[in-house]
Amino acid sequence: MSVSDVFEIGExxxxxxxxxxxxxxxxxxxGSQRLSGLYDFAKTREMIARVYAxxxxxxxxxxxxCNCNLSSxxxxxxxxxILLFFRMQLSSLKRFLE
Known part of the structure; x- marks a missing residue:
């Protein structure tokens, strides 16, 4: 099992x-020093926080x-x-594991 396999989203x-x-x-x-300056982690965290909120x-x-007017x-x-968003984020981040 690779590190990439640990970060999967199942059905x-x-x-x-x-x-x-x-x-x-x-x-x-x-936390990886080799990615310092190559990726905007703060912007990604902000997007993830907004979607999770x-x-x-x-x-x-x-x-x-929910109290909104959306149907079930x-x-x-x-x-x-939302799950697709997280899958896409993981896919994007996993490129750095290769």
């Missing part, structure tokens, strides 16, 4: 799982209902888009 993972995997890889890479606001991983189908679509 049954929650948004929290995806966020945790992404932030952990970001932390690991940010949206997920929390809409109770994406919770059983209780729209919330499911939002969850898929």
């Amino acid at each position: 049954n993972d929650t948004v929290w799982d995806a966020w945790l995997a992404t932030v952990n890889l970001l932390d690991m890479l940010e 949206t997920a929390k606001q809409h109770h994406i991983d919770k059983c209780d209902q 189908a729209e919330h499911a679509l939002l969850k898929r888009k």
Whole structure:
């Protein structure tokens, strides 16, 4: 098993799982001296925080209902888009592991 395999998002993972995997890889890479100045870690953290805040606001991983006007189908679509965002972030960050 490679390090890259550890940072995967499965079909049954929650948004929290995806966020945790992404932030952990970001932390690991940010500590690497060879990437210093090559990647804007602060901007990436800000984007990740905004997307995760949206997920929390809409109770994406919770059983209780969100107070917005989105339907359950729209919330499911939002969850898929949020998970796709985290998958894309992980894919982008994994390039530095190669």
